[in-house]
Amino acid sequence: MSAFVRPSRLSEGDTVAVLSPSWGGPSRFPHVFDLGLRNLESLFGLKVKEFPTARRDVDELYGDPKARAKDINAAFADPEVKAIFVSIGGDDSVRILPYLDLPTITANPKILMGYSDTTTLTTYLNQQGLVTFNGPTIMAGFAQMRHLPSDGVAHVRQMLIEPTEETEYRPYPVWANNYVDWNTPGYDGETAPQRPNEGPRWLQGTGVHAGPLFGGCIEVLEFLKATPFWPAPAFWDGKILFFETSEEKPTVDHVLRWLRNYGSAGVLERISGLLFGRARDYSDEEKEQLEAAILKVVTGEFGMQELPIVVNLDFGHTDLQWILPLGVKMEIDCGKKTLKLLEPTVV
Template sequence: MTSQPFLKVPKARPGDRVAVLSPAFAAPAVSEAVHEQALKRLTELTGLIPVEYPTTRLLGASAQARADDLTAAFADPTIRAVLATLGGDDQITVIPHIDSTVLAANPKPFLGYSDNSNVHNLLWNLGVPSFYGGSTQVHLGPGPHLDEIHLISLRAALLDGGVLELTDPGESEDFGVPWDNPRALNEFGVREPSEPWTWAGSEIIVEGRTWGGRIEVIDQIALADRMPPTESLRGAILLLETSEEAPSADKVKRWVRGLGERGVLEVVAGVIVARPPVSTMHSPLPGADERAQLRAAQRDTVIEQIARYNSAAVVCVGVPFGHTRPQWILPHGGTITMDGRTRTIAADYT
């Protein structure tokens, strides 16, 4: 286990208020219908009451204004959790404006992924655990219903706690129906069977606190000199995922290799890599064979680079978190156990 001390974060209860914020991109401004359906489902399925802030639906809000909303949500004792509507690409500019002393003094669950890796990293450095995943605009609002694994992990993160074994739902989509299409409210995107997870490294049991996120954002965090001390990651479980920009295997190789040269791969006990999106909404959909080849190329280069720096680490590639749906919400700063013998992963949402 890592030596990094972490605070205890209390769970919410039905009837409590939770903040729904846009600390990166204000996706609700693009489709208020999807956003409204997400808020309705959140209350119906958890009993929690969503509370919006000034920048939740405001496109082009300044970094200061978005930071003020996040700080205010943590400062408010009646707000029991904070959910991000979506990711984005400039949250790195928001971080300096957040009052970190308020976040540390008022720990509460924060849910988000992608560009929200910036906030997760800030919380890690403050000793506040959070949950990597969840998007009101992607996983709560669109489609005919919530995916089962998403609902289970959403409730575990916000309300129930407990230890859950991660499972493969058997299908996946890279993206859904465009939000400006009325079908987005009641149809999933193009789904295909998911590949079996690939295990590599040692056949042992490792347990550690998780750290990581979207690898393109980790690159920015490193350049901004906001990474945790490498030694604080000793024994941790590293979470890595790529975005809807569908980077090539060569780009992913360079990012993972950079983590190796920094010393991160050497000290972690295990690595969990998400099933990557390999198609985008704005380009022709590759054929099934090409999609499988693109995923295999990324899988192979990640495993190769990790083995180069830490052949003893337990590695699992293809887990449905990050930029995929169905999606598991995973503890960030919480504990995950990887069993390389039985090839199982258990996440603690306490």
């Protein structure tokens, strides 16, 4: 069992906090936000408690990082709240980290879930010893669940409500690259056309490797480098590191240079495995170029021929998403080509 503190599982009737630590998307697209809340209530039987930042105006929210941190602190302190789900991502939640009340947060471990810009929160609080969750947000993930295979609802239940001792990740049958324009009249959570899932790509590795999960959006992790919120060198030891790219579609060269930086910092030689989510908006040719760039850096430049590398996985900025619990031990079996959590995600 890893040393990270797991939060309590959710049960029907539990209250979840909803807030906006990054972009104030609910103020621009309230119908999408409301749709996500309705799905949270109807599909999982949860009660929603909106915190002050949840629907706050985009510009006001941007100008008030202290208020965003205050909501995070208050949600962890609130005995009624069993989990914290973010409305949507953004690009500046790194600004709220100095104002987090770490003693209160760590004394009250709870499910905290989001992705994209929420990487700042999930990775920083994971460094404080808490299991956190890289997964769907209210507006990007939950709002679309009724238009996606029911596997997504079952996965959320397995990860947050009905945990098992071990969990094998299996590819979803289909995936969607993005959503129908939220400005479309009558938008009801529709996605772009769903495509057959070609499954993961195993680029290299032999044997069985295991370690606690850690990672998030690769662009957002760049915001954290050289700040007090970046992991100490020893923190990387044994981790299974995961990256995903955002809807801004960083170039293959950008990803290559960022990955090279991890090698230069000594991270690649410390970790136990490397995972990449499906790259949103990349063509098949660009995905092949990305795979070649990853191998060029990891194997060609840093000589890590034995490091397992698996790409095109179901997490990140395409749907459906796997939920990845930071701090929970995963096993990569290169022979069987399986990814499996070796312990429960919640207690």
